[in-house]
Amino acid sequence: MISYTYVRAYPRRADALTFLDIWSSPPLVMNGHCMFKIQEYISFRDLNTFKVGGSARFLADVASIKELAKAVSFAKERKLPIFVLGEGSNILVSDEGFFGFVVKMNIKGKRFNFVPNGARATVSPGENWDDFVEEAVQKNLYGIENLSGIPGSVGAAVAQNIGAYGTEVKETIESVTVFDTDSMEEKTLSLSDCQFGYRSSYFKSEAGKNLIVTSVTFALWKKGGVDIEYQDLKKFFREKNTPSLYTVRQAVLEIRKNKLPDLSQVGTAGSFFKNLVVTNKKYKTLRKKIPNLPGFSLESGEIKIPLAWIIDNLLHLKGVSKENVAVYDKQAIVLVNLHNASAKEIYNYAKKIQKQLKDVVGVSPEFEVCFVGEF
Ligand SMILES: Cc1cc2nc3c(=O)[nH]c(=O)nc-3n(C[C@H](O)[C@H](O)[C@H](O)COP(=O)(O)OP(=O)(O)OC[C@H]3O[C@@H](n4cnc5c(N)ncnc54)[C@H](O)[C@@H]3O)c2cc1C
Numbered sequence: 001m002i003s004y005t006y007v008r009a010y011p012r013r014a015d016a017l018t019f020l021d022i023w024s025s026p027p028l029v030m031n032g033h034c035m036f037k038i039q040e041y042i043s044f045r046d047l048n049t050f051k052v053g054g055s056a057r058f059l060a061d062v063a064s065i066k067e068l069a070k071a072v073s074f075a076k077e078r079k080l081p082i083f084v085l086g087e088g089s090n091i092l093v094s095d096e097g098f099f100g101f102v103v104k105m106n107i108k109g110k111r112f113n114f115v116p117n118g119a120r121a122t123v124s125p126g127e128n129w130d131d132f133v134e135e136a137v138q139k140n141l142y143g144i145e146n147l148s149g150i151p152g153s154v155g156a157a158v159a160q161n162i163g164a165y166g167t168e169v170k171e172t173i174e175s176v177t178v179f180d181t182d183s184m185e186e187k188t189l190s191l192s193d194c195q196f197g198y199r200s201s202y203f204k205s206e207a208g209k210n211l212i213v214t215s216v217t218f219a220l221w222k223k224g225g226v227d228i229e230y231q232d233l234k235k236f237f238r239e240k241n242t243p244s245l246y247t248v249r250q251a252v253l254e255i256r257k258n259k260l261p262d263l264s265q266v267g268t269a270g271s272f273f274k275n276l277v278v279t280n281k282k283y284k285t286l287r288k289k290i291p292n293l294p295g296f297s298l299e300s301g302e303i304k305i306p307l308a309w310i311i312d313n314l315l316h317l318k319g320v321s322k323e324n325v326a327v328y329d330k331q332a333i334v335l336v337n338l339h340n341a342s343a344k345e346i347y348n349y350a351k352k353i354q355k356q357l358k359d360v361v362g363v364s365p366e367f368e369v370c371f372v373g374e375f
Helices: 019-023 065-077 129-138 154-160 231-236 245-259 280-289 307-313 343-361
Strands: 005-008 037-043 055-062 082-085 091-093 098-105 110-115 118-123 173-180 185-190 211-221 267-271 276-278 303-305 325-327 334-337 370-372
Touching: 055 065, 065 098, 065 173, 065 211, 091 343, 098 211, 118 129, 129 154, 129 245, 154 211, 231 245, 276 280, 280 303, 303 307, 307 343, 325 343, 334 343
Parallel strands: 005 037, 055 098, 082 098, 091 370
Antiparallel strands: 037 055, 110 118, 118 211, 173 185, 173 211, 267 334, 276 303, 325 334
16 A cells, blocks of 8 residues: 655745645555654744753654654755654754654564563664553563663663663673665664763764664663662662662652653753863863762763752752743753743753853753754
8 A cells, every 4th residue: 555645734935846846756665554654844843841942844753763764864865954753852953943853653562582581672762761661560670770760762772872870881781783875775783882971872962863763672681780880869768678670760760850840840850061171181171170969980980970969059040030941950961841831931041051061160061951943
């Protein structure tokens, strides 16, 4: 069966592509019953957790590699930039929207292959990250329990190298399969090919921006021990017996609930900034100026400085709002949309904080949030 649908909403402005251009383009071929739709002028507001942003010029929800290839071809033929969207929990979309093609990753699937010491889990990018963690814990598989409760999809978890409570997702990744938008083929990358760093990966670099994560293989183990060395978890389990895998997940979920905004009530994208990572020498210099500045040694020998501490203790911005945006009162690295903030308001406040941080510590933090469209 061959069928395709073109869905048109209302145009917001005169665009280079006309309706005619699109109808004269080759039809998108579908398999089976699934109908592949390319939609126009779709509002981003319900597609991101900040609840802001204009429209996507084109958007397609892709549920298979074939659909992904069709969507990419459509964008390439029209020389449109592509933005790969997961669940929109780490993006800030411009009020003017995105004049390109948004590929909403909806490829689903999870497979656990058990081996004597654990299991290999192969997961599709459109699966919800925390559903995967929950299932792994239920199957008594160790490795990702400290990453419980992080919003978003599996594909983005890898691209972002998500981390929390002393764990990063890269620690359990065996390989990542990607769709290369240049060669239009899938290929599998090893862990080292992925070049994971602190909230970064090859997929986020200029060289890897043509790669879309299409499947991830995790190595999880059966008889692992839990890791509760991170301060908050240590405090939570003080004076208790060694917790089980399940209780660690519950503890992480509870700590997060008390510290982070409830996405059903408040618009946010989590940490707006990355923590500072500086050389030991730079850290020592900073400590001369700010004697109680906290810092944690990383494997690389560098020092990670918690930015929330600086925003709270040196800038005194915890809970402080500007226009319709606030620094979250329980976690100062998080910005929240108070009442219908615009993306511009959020961006301006973040830039202001970034500048103040540069003035106070001499280092400008990078943004963790990904920007979509022009700012
Ligand atoms: C309340 C809250 C708490 C959070 N806590 C944490 C935390 O503890 N630790 C942490 O690390 N993060 C945290 N985050 C950030 C966020 O949850 C993660 O970055 C998450 O991985 C984003 O997933 P997503 O599907 O929503 O990605 P999106 O926001 O849709 O996209 C994020 C980036 O990933 C890219 N991307 C998406 N899918 C793919 C794919 N298949 N292939 C290639 N690139 C892709 C996008 O292009 C974009 O650049 C938090 C966010 C919120 C709102």
